[in-house]
Amino acid sequence: GGTPPAPERVGPKHSHLESIVYDWPDLLRVLALSVLVAAMGIWLAYQMPLGAIRPVVLVLAWLAAVAALARFHCDSGGIVWRRGDLYARRWALRGGRAEGVAAVLRPVLAWVACEESQGELHPMLRDPAVLAKNRIVLIVFDGGEAGVERGGTRTRDLPCAIHVPFRAGYYKEVVLHLGLSTALPTHRGRGIGSAIAINTALAFLTYITTSLAIADLSTSATGLHLSCDLAHDAYPNFRFCNRGPSGWHVDVAKFLFAKHRADMGISRSAILDEQTFVVRGSKEDGGGWDPVGDIAWAGPPPRRCLDFLRRHLHARDELLRVFRVRVGELVGRAILDSSARARTAYVVVV
Structure with missing residues (x-):
């Protein structure tokens, strides 16, 4: 529960976080699904009796294929925001692989939270199993500073801000609680709020609503x-x-x-x-x-x-x-x- 010891600062070595950006079998499945959707859309367009409808169907098919790829990128650790040396990666934690990803992300999130607050950890950061329950994790990195190593997780660049909203179990509609958000004192006022806004907006894509x-x-x-x-x-x-x-x-x-x-x-x-x-x-x-x-x-x-x-x-x-x-x-x-x-x-x- 208390403030953890300061982690070792590390240089630009291989980052453990980068190794979980994409799950390659899932990427192949999404690519195959996108190609299938596009192919079916093209076939359906050329079966249309009215030629005026054909371009609309083609555009919708390609948009569906692109949306599937974009959703995978944004939910699997892809870069979703960049400003100067700062950039943000995003993970949507759900499914069977979520707890393993959460176990890697948790030490980095805990370090940023405790560096900022100098106090108690938020309850969701104490256990990977809790963190893995329907959370979206956004971590902003500073590419101009060396990363950290904590709890077996190494980052190439300095993690400087986090945003961890969660989806509530409300059944009538999609309810997103904005959850935990914080930034290191040295990085406030550098436009990180726009990364948090983008992370929230991408929930429409994550939950298809x-x-x-x-x-x-x-x-x-x-x-x-x-x-x-x-x-x-x-x-x-x-x-x-x-x-x-x-x-x-x-x-x-x-x-x-x-x-x-x-x-x-x-x-x-x-x-x-x-x-x-x-x-x-x-x-x-x-x-x-x-x-x-x-x-x-x-x-x-x-x-x-x-x-x-x-x-x-x-x-x-x-x-x-x-x-x-x-x-x-x-x-x-x-x-x-x-x-x-x-x-x-x-x-x-x-």
Whole structure:
């Protein structure tokens, strides 16, 4: 449970992590499936009586084949983000091979978490079997610094940030809890937040869905600001705080609190306020592992957002946020953000 001894720094030798980037038999199966999907799409396109439909079917077939390959790359340790010397690898832990991969990743995740927090390990990092249960692991590396060796795992480059969301066992829809995220103090402010955003967005591909219910437990004003401004039907919402939660908000919150308390790192004595979604006493008894969520650290969010948190949270409380994100809304927002003409047309039409 406590802070582990400092690991040995190593030079640019062979990395154990790189040896589990791809599972080659799985890659061959995915390639064969992609070729089969593309071939069937081509055959089906040329059986169409209407020539106008043929290009559409061909495009859909190739998109399905490319999506299968992209999903495998993004879920098996492939590089999903790069900025300068920084790059991120991503693993989706599920299936029979997950525990073996988790055993290799866990020492690196634990080292980054303890280097940052100088305290207790998050419960999910104490046992590979727990880490392997429906988690997505993102590790950001700094290619300009030498790696570390810990617990039999060697990295070529320095691991400097981690993000470990998990899928809840909720049966009505896909619920993704944003889980644990942290960065070394020396690497904050270097745009790593965009890697975490990409990791979350790739969950649509991992779980093959167009809609995600997302939950997060923290005291981060930045997270509250983003969920209220960018997501659909967010609660709590500092802009519309008098509305109250919807039925689905309460269902998801109660399910997480009942079934995933340990996964979220909540104290055994914590209590969920079902009206405000404040988790009272979350950080009692060693719970509430959230080293970067302090209100004072949060930076640029509006004053109303900071005032909302100060008004609702006490010293050992955290806020559970629940909101929905849909692919169509993300694409639409990206178009509006990148095109002045699109924004003008939106204002005129809507």
